[in-house]
Amino acid sequence: MSNERRAIVYSTKPELAKAVAKRFLTKVPQIISEFDEATVVLTGGTMGQAVLEAINKSAKRDDVDWSRVNFWWGDERWLPAGNQERNDVQAHNALLAHVPVNPSRVHQFAASDAGVSLDEAADAYSQELATHAARSGKYPNFDIVFLGVGPDGHIASLFPEREGIREIERSVIAVQNAPKPPSERLSLTLPVLNSSVRIWAVVAGSDKASALGLTLAGASYNEVPAAGLEGRRKTLFFVDSDAAAQVPDALIDPGEFWTSADSTDEH
Structure with missing residues (x-):
């Protein structure tokens, strides 16, 4: 695996969302051109939604052949279908309802009113991952995994010093008694997230500064889950810039405070 870890800093949240959207809209057509499809794992949260909204508003939005993009989620809140707090609903409202996606390529977690238990929902998503796995692996070929990072360093619904962040056998876990509401959730595990070609964590706000600094400084992922990415x-x-306040200068990308005009080249 690559050991390259970089923080790319933008001055404001809107600039951050717009820049990540631009990078996405540059990269995904390249991936589709090479592999005939692209596979993306979405996240929830304020910045996850902001990035999708920025993608939707971009003049480059329709340069993507959305019918060739597969969508999965890193985690989901165990709430009824259509609940506005569900990550899939937020993604639908921000982007998916506005582009011609192929419904068979959109892989949502089960909802709490689907007639299955939380554990059954975890098993079902695990099986869906296996069904779409690449020949050479256990999971689909994820091209981009989007993630947020919580003030405590959590990623997806993998929380500090909980069994979930240490899980290496299961691909999906049922989360109970989560330290933030709702207490019941579903989440991909760290080995699945790390199977992605690219992990793009989008982090904003001064409340994330400590977690981000510890993450990039190499903290224990049991204590700061994002450090395991x-x-x-x-x-x-x-x-x-607020989230970057405690990141050592040596760990900030040389393109610090990039603008939307900066290069989006990535090999």
């Missing part, structure tokens, strides 16, 4: 090719932290 390691994409196969790239692990990038796109952050605003």
Whole structure:
């Protein structure tokens, strides 16, 4: 795996969202051109939604053949279908309802009113991952995994010093008694997230500064789950200046305070 870990800093949250959207809209057509499809894992949260909204508003939005993009989620809140707090609903409202996606390529977690238990929902998503796995692996070929980072350093619904962040056998876990509401959730595990070619963590706000600083300084992932992120090719932290406050200068990308006009080249 690549050991490259970079923080790319933008001055404000809107600039951050717009820049990540631009990078996405540049990269995904390249991936589709090479592999005939692209596979993306979405996240929830304020910045996750902001990035999708920025993608939707971009003049480059329709340069993507959305019918060739597969969508998965890193985690989901165990709430009824259509609940506005569900990550899939937020993604639908921000982007998916506005582009011609192929419904068979949109892989949502089960909802709490679907007639299955939380554990059954975890098993079902695990089986869906296996069904769409690449020949050479256990999971689909994830090209980009989007993630947020909580003030405590949690990623997806993998929380500090909980069994979930240490899980290495299961691909999906049922989360109970989560330290933030709702208490019941579903989440991909760290090995699945790290199977992605690229991990793009989008982090904003001064309340994330400590967690981000510890993450990039190499803290224990049991204590700071985000520190365990390691994409196969790239692990990038796109952050605003507030979140970057405790990141050592040596760990900030030389393109610090990039503008939307900066290069989006990535090999």
